[in-house]
Amino acid sequence: KAGVTQTPRYLIKTRGQQVTLSCSPISGHRSVSWYQQTPGQGLQFLFEYFSETQRNKGNFPGRFSGRQFSNSRSEMNVSTLELGDSALYLCASSLGIGGEYGYTFGSGTRLTVV
Amino acid sequence: GQQVMQIPQYQHVQEGEDFTTYCNSSTTLSNIQWYKQRPGGHPVFLIQLVKSGEVKKQKRLTFQFGEAKKNSSLHITATQTTDVGTYFCAGCSGGSNYKLTFGKGTLLTVNP
Numbered sequence: 019k020a021g022v023t024q025t026p027r028y029l030i031k032t033r034g035q036q037v038t039l040s041c042s043p044i045s046g047h048r049s050v051s052w053y054q055q056t057p058g059q060g061l062q063f064l065f066e067y068f069s070e071t072q073r074n075k076g077n078f079p080g081r082f083s084g085r086q087f088s089n090s091r092s093e094m095n096v097s098t099l100e101l102g103d104s105a106l107y108l109c110a111s112s113l114g115i116g117g118e119y120g121y122t123f124g125s126g127t128r129l130t131v132v
Numbered sequence: 133g134q135q136v137m138q139i140p141q142y143q144h145v146q147e148g149e150d151f152t153t154y155c156n157s158s159t160t161l162s163n164i165q166w167y168k169q170r171p172g173g174h175p176v177f178l179i180q181l182v183k184s185g186e187v188k189k190q191k192r193l194t195f196q197f198g199e200a201k202k203n204s205s206l207h208i209t210a211t212q213t214t215d216v217g218t219y220f221c222a223g224c225s226g227g228s229n230y231k232l233t234f235g236k237g238t239l240l241t242v243n244p
Contacts, residue, residue, distance in 0.1 A: 053234075060236035061175070061220065074231050108174060116230035117222070120165055120177040 020045065022111045022124035030130045036097040039127045043090050043111030049073075050092040051117060052084060055106040055126070064107075067092050068115050099131045134159050136223045138235030146243050151208040153238035155221035162226025164197055164204045169237070170217040178206075213242050 023042040031037050043050050051074075052064040063076035067086035084094040096103055106128050110121035135158040145151050155164065163182045167175040179188055181197035181204060188195045194207045204223075208215055218237040224230060 061234040063231070063233075066231070074229065114230075116224070117165070117232045118224075118230055120180055121167075121175070121232070122177065123174040125174050 022109055022122050024107075024109050024124035024127050026127060027125065028128045028130075030132060031099050032132055033099055033101060035099050036095060037099060037129060038093055038095045039107055039109075039129075041092045041094075041109030041111075041124055043092070043109070044122055047111040047113055047122075048090050049112045049115050049117070050086055050090065051110045051112070051121065052092070052094050053108045053110060054078075055108055056104075061108070064094065066116060073115060096129075101131050104129060104131045134223070134225050134233045136221060136233045136235040138221055138238055140238055141236065142239045142241075144241045144243065145211050147213060148210050151211050151215070151240055153206050153219050153221075153240075155204045155206075155223070155235050157202045157223045157225075157233075159202070159225050161201050161223040163224055165222045165224075165232065166195060166204075166206055167220045167222065168217050169220065173217075175220060208240075211240070211242050213244050216240060216242050 025040045049068045051066040054062045065084050066074040070086045081097045086092045106126045108126045109124040112121050113119050137156045165180045166178040169175040185199045186197040192209045196205045218239045220237040222232040222234045224232050
């Protein structure tokens with residue numbers, strides 16, 4: 019079966035711009051979680067969506083937002099980009115809520131803010 | 133909130149040596165998961181432990197869940213260059229607000 023698909027793979031943006039990242043989960047998975055990964059901070063939880071509803075949210079500013087569509091595909095948006103937003107953004111799909119039976123991660127979107 | 137500490141942060145071994153990474157939680161966990169991330173890759177699910185004192189093996193990898201369900205370990209016997217990567221544990225305290233908390237990972241490098 020197809021894995022978790024994230025687009026785009028790489029992105030370069032300028033400070034102050036906004037960006038939208040996309041994630042298509044494994045077919046049948048209704049939970050999609052987003053993580054930010056940086057060398058110093060590891061995997062930081064952004065939010066989780068389940069059946070189009072935000073179920074959990076991490077400690078990120080309001081510039082980070084997301085949504086989930088009826089087909090379980092999810093998008094995350096970062097507005098007013100800052101240099102510190104440069105990171106690998108990972109989407110994780112799971113059968114159970116919150117990764118209960120394990121996450122399947124996508125390959126990630128590498129965002130560079132200049 | 134729940135914290136999951138993982139040690140060591142880095143480990144460099146000679147090929148053939150054993151390797152262990154440890155994970156400790158500030159709270160009792162309902163279960164713990166382990167992931168491996170190869171350099172330049174994404175985390176890949178390895179295993180989930182649920183029962184107190186549980187031990188599971190996958191070839192050269194042995195996973196343990198502590199009796200108090202607050203700690204866990206991953207042991208690799210006779211490391212190979214293919215074992216290189218960052219190993220993450222992720223713990224969950226359970227309840228209605230089910231959410232995984234990841235440790236910061238242990239980066240394993242293997243000298244051939």
